[in-house]
Amino acid sequence: MSRETEVHTLSVPPGGTSDRAFLDVRDLRVHFGTEDGLVKSVDGLSFQLERGRTLGIVGESGSGKSVTSMSLLGLHPRADRKGKGGAILSGEIWLDGQELVSATPEQLRALRGQKMAMIFQDPLSAMHPYYSVGAQIAEAYRVHNEVSKAQARKRAIELLDRVGIPQPDSRVDDYPHQFSGGMRQRAMIAMALVCNPELLIADEPTTALDVTVQAQILDLMRDLQKEFNSALIIITHDLGVVAELADDIMVMYGGKAVEYGPAKSVFTEPEHPYAWGLLGSMPRLDRPVQDRLLPIPGNPPSLINLPSGCAFNPRCAYKEACGTACTTVVPELEPTDGAAKHLVRCHLPVETRRTTFTEEIRNHL
Amino acid sequence: MSIEDYRSEAISTTSVGTAASGTEPLMSVSGLQMHFPVRRGVLHRTVGTVKAVDGVDLTVHPGETLGLVGESGCGKSTTGRMLTRLGEPTGGSIVFEGRDITHMSQGQLRPLRRDIQMVFQDPQSSLNPRHTIGTIVGAPFAIQGVEPPGGRKKAVQDLLSLVGLSPEHYNRYPHEFSGGQRQRIGIARALALKPKLLVADEPVSALDVSIQAQVVNLFEDIQAELGLAYVFIAHDLSVVRHISDRVAVMYLGKIMEIAPRDDLYGTPRHPYTQALLSAVPLPDPDRKGEEASRERILLQGDVPSPLNPPSGCRFRTRCWKAQDICAAQEPPLMQIGGVRPTGVEHKVACHFPD
Ligand SMILES: Nc1ncnc2c1ncn2[C@@H]1O[C@H](COP(=O)(O)OP(=O)(O)OP(=O)(O)O)[C@@H](O)[C@H]1O
Ligand SMILES: Nc1ncnc2c1ncn2[C@@H]1O[C@H](COP(=O)(O)OP(=O)(O)O)[C@@H](O)[C@H]1O
Ligand code: SF4
Ligand code: SF4
Ligand SMILES: [Mg+2]
Ligand SMILES: [Mg+2]
Numbered sequence: 001m002s003r004e005t006e007v008h009t010l011s012v013p014p015g016g017t018s019d020r021a022f023l024d025v026r027d028l029r030v031h032f033g034t035e036d037g038l039v040k041s042v043d044g045l046s047f048q049l050e051r052g053r054t055l056g057i058v059g060e061s062g063s064g065k066s067v068t069s070m071s072l073l074g075l076h077p078r079a080d081r082k083g084k085g086g087a088i089l090s091g092e093i094w095l096d097g098q099e100l101v102s103a104t105p106e107q108l109r110a111l112r113g114q115k116m117a118m119i120f121q122d123p124l125s126a127m128h129p130y131y132s133v134g135a136q137i138a139e140a141y142r143v144h145n146e147v148s149k150a151q152a153r154k155r156a157i158e159l160l161d162r163v164g165i166p167q168p169d170s171r172v173d174d175y176p177h178q179f180s181g182g183m184r185q186r187a188m189i190a191m192a193l194v195c196n197p198e199l200l201i202a203d204e205p206t207t208a209l210d211v212t213v214q215a216q217i218l219d220l221m222r223d224l225q226k227e228f229n230s231a232l233i234i235i236t237h238d239l240g241v242v243a244e245l246a247d248d249i250m251v252m253y254g255g256k257a258v259e260y261g262p263a264k265s266v267f268t269e270p271e272h273p274y275a276w277g278l279l280g281s282m283p284r285l286d287r288p289v290q291d292r293l294l295p296i297p298g299n300p301p302s303l304i305n306l307p308s309g310c311a312f313n314p315r316c317a318y319k320e321a322c323g324t325a326c327t328t329v330v331p332e333l334e335p336t337d338g339a340a341k342h343l344v345r346c347h348l349p350v351e352t353r354r355t356t357f358t359e360e361i362r363n364h365l
Numbered sequence: 366m367s368i369e370d371y372r373s374e375a376i377s378t379t380s381v382g383t384a385a386s387g388t389e390p391l392m393s394v395s396g397l398q399m400h401f402p403v404r405r406g407v408l409h410r411t412v413g414t415v416k417a418v419d420g421v422d423l424t425v426h427p428g429e430t431l432g433l434v435g436e437s438g439c440g441k442s443t444t445g446r447m448l449t450r451l452g453e454p455t456g457g458s459i460v461f462e463g464r465d466i467t468h469m470s471q472g473q474l475r476p477l478r479r480d481i482q483m484v485f486q487d488p489q490s491s492l493n494p495r496h497t498i499g500t501i502v503g504a505p506f507a508i509q510g511v512e513p514p515g516g517r518k519k520a521v522q523d524l525l526s527l528v529g530l531s532p533e534h535y536n537r538y539p540h541e542f543s544g545g546q547r548q549r550i551g552i553a554r555a556l557a558l559k560p561k562l563l564v565a566d567e568p569v570s571a572l573d574v575s576i577q578a579q580v581v582n583l584f585e586d587i588q589a590e591l592g593l594a595y596v597f598i599a600h601d602l603s604v605v606r607h608i609s610d611r612v613a614v615m616y617l618g619k620i621m622e623i624a625p626r627d628d629l630y631g632t633p634r635h636p637y638t639q640a641l642l643s644a645v646p647l648p649d650p651d652r653k654g655e656e657a658s659r660e661r662i663l664l665q666g667d668v669p670s671p672l673n674p675p676s677g678c679r680f681r682t683r684c685w686k687a688q689d690i691c692a693a694q695e696p697p698l699m700q701i702g703g704v705r706p707t708g709v710e711h712k713v714a715c716h717f718p719d
Contacts, residue, residue: 060573060574060575061573166666180667181437181667182667183667210436210437210600210668211436211600211602211641211644211645212436212640212641212644212664213436213667214644214646215643215644215646215658215661215663215664216663216664218646218657218658219658219663222654222655222658237573237574238646239574239648240645240646240647240648241646242648243646243647243648243649243650243652243653244646244647244652244653244654244657245653245654246653263650263653264650264651267648267649267650268650277575278574278575279648280578281574281575281577281578282574282578282603282648283581283603283604283606283607284603284647284648285602285603285606285630285642285645285647286647286648286649289606289607289626289627290607292582292585293578293581293582293607294578295575295576295577295578295579295581295582296575296578297579299543299545299546299576300543300573300575
């Protein structure tokens with residue numbers, strides 16, 4: 001067992017209890033064999049989530065957010081014994097006591113839709129163009145419930161109504177292209193919710209939407225989560241969206257969590273230089289206009305050839321402070337001694353991180 | 366050519382000013398329209414018109430940044446294409462440095478292409494994958510038949526340095542670059558002929574947030590160096606606030622409100638602007654959940670179709686302040702709160718502005 005997993009077993013998971021959480025992910029690794037080499041999309045991820053709570057996963061494009069969510073749902077075809085043709089999975093995913101990494105495709109299919117469901121970024125690609133919206137929602141219901149077509153249709157209308165589609169009993173027969181972007185996203189949420197899943201994963205659910213429609217959808221998701229008491233994972237690059245929904249936040253970089261903890265501490269006392277970079281890159285409407293944004297220099301890393309040591313080191317302004325550690329040793333995700341459930345993966349001593357943040361970073365955000 | 370030379374040359378050919386009151390506008394647009402015919406059937410009969418841009422008034426002053434915001438489909442990109450005359454408007458007028466360019470032919474426009482340039486949203490599709498960076502960035506010289514002092518290669522390499530790329534990238538191809546780098550290439554190409562006006566259509570929307578910040582800073586640096594004016598089109602209200610001197614808010618093909626940046630964000634007067642600003646989720650965990658939605662003006666429904674915009678005020682179907690007059694009469698875009706010098710007016714198109 002790696003040291004990292006030990007830390008997690010010992011520490012109290014953020015937002016959870018020391019017993020096994022409703023969703024308990026341990027040392028998850030998802031690798032893909034490609035012609036260019038092994039892509040380590042997710043590389044040692046651990047987190048926990050209880051019913052009724054929301055985890056926000058943030059990070060740049062290619063950091064492994066979507067691969068993480070697809071693996072939870074078992075949506076990646078698995079690689080063969082030679083590691084070809086799909087995802088090489090290891091680690092554990094415990095959902096309500098059942099382990100999913102070792103589950104069969106049939107077991108996963110039975111869980112998908114019923115116990116766990118996903119809301120995708122682009123509803124058009126997730127919905128079939130040739131079937132009516134209602135038929136698709138009804139079908140999703142009938143897969144897991146032995147009901148008549150009429151009953152399933154009734155359920156579809158009920159859900160369309162619940163997600164705020166006007167005149168649901170006539171709109172139920174519309175095709176996806178007859179819906180506006182916002183309505184399609186609502187319909188997809190209805191489809192995801194049709195079997196009352198306990199784990200809901202929303203991958204960039206509002207990225208394609210306009211801000212006024214996004215506000216409607218965020219409200220809807222918040223209400224529905226309360227009503228269904230589901231565990232919600234929201235994946236986004238919009239820190240505003242996570243701040244609004246999430247209880248806990250995980251910041252990913254190069255397939256690993258670099259900072260993980262209660263939303264409040266991650267936002268107000270971030271300790272990882274990458275998290276500072278994300279916050280400094282983003283102009284904020286609730287602050288006076290900054291003179292200048294503080295971008296992170298360089299580009300996100302290639303997952304085939306991650307920089308040695310800390311994957312962030314080529315872009316990090318603080319690596320000199322740690323001697324050679326940053327370029328040679330992969331830092332562990334460890335508790336900071338402040339907020340007990342706040343974990344950070346960085347070689348800088350906790351004290352240095354704190355003073356750097358309060359003295360150099362905070363007043364620029 | 367060093368950046369200093371580039372700047373002094375640019376300045377000598379441009380009347381540089383800041384978001385200045387009193388200066389002559391670089392560009393004035395009035396009543397701008399772009400109506401696309403909608404055709405159906407084998408006979409391609411016209412069955413309607415998409416009023417993508419339907420009476421836009423605005424001015425751009427030398428050296429300033431005018432932000433243009435609004436939801437998708439409201440006509441921002443179409444407006445941008447008209448301003449750069451990549452399309453010919455179906456109505457209204459565009460005057461650039463005193464000349465009416467609304468209906469100029471391609472031939473007449475050619476010399477103007479030096480002064481007005483455009484940067485596109487998608488750095489991927491706006492660069493020809495089969496051309497080297499050198500060819501792409503140098504294309505404007507070739508098209509215009511311009512031989513820059515020191516030669517084209519030197520000029521291109523200078524441009525690459527200006528946008529933070531390495532001159533060694535000259536012989537590389539677009540696919541070898543990241544999204545942020547490709548956007549820099551597009552910017553370098555647009556700057557080649559030292560335009561006085563750069564229309565940038567969602568130039569950072571496709572980029573990761575950390576890269577977005579690099580490119581936003583680049584836009585600011587280049588403007589400080591060269592004194593050119595930007596029309597910066599985006600749907601991200603925070604980025605637009607950061608970069609703009611003035612901001613125009615569009616809805617269904619029309620400007621609803623236009624004002625200096627701090628007025629627009631500090632005291633928005635149009636209901637739509639208010640709703641738009643209140644909808645932006647703030648990265649502040651203390652406003653989590655109900656807190657956030659309580660402070661928010663939640664608009665009902667979606668933007669109506671530009672095929673058939675509502676009568677009178679086109680925002681009235683979603684406006685909580687709408688009265689009978691709003692359906693009967695279209696509110697003109699008018700200065701409110703007393704007279705102000707040109708360039709700093711606060712104009713609103715609403716019968717009942719706050
Ligand atoms: N089937 C696959 N085969 C090979 N590599 C893959 C596969 N799926 C994903 N990857 C790689 O895994 C990495 C993580 O991808 P992922 O889709 O999780 O990113 P993300 O964090 O969701 O990014 P974005 O913000 O752009 O959605 C990327 O480098 C991607 O190219
Ligand atoms: N060539 C075209 N033919 C028909 N309709 C068009 C054309 N170009 C744009 N439109 C329509 O005009 C409206 C405004 O489009 P656009 O300017 O691209 O909006 P924005 O950039 O604000 O998202 C949209 O309804 C769009 O579908
Ligand atoms: S470990 Fe080193 S390189 Fe990585 S974030 Fe910390 S200081 Fe920077
Ligand atoms: S004119 Fe009327 S409908 Fe339009 S924004 Fe003003 S109050 Fe609302
Ligand atoms: Mg993704
Ligand atoms: Mg557009």
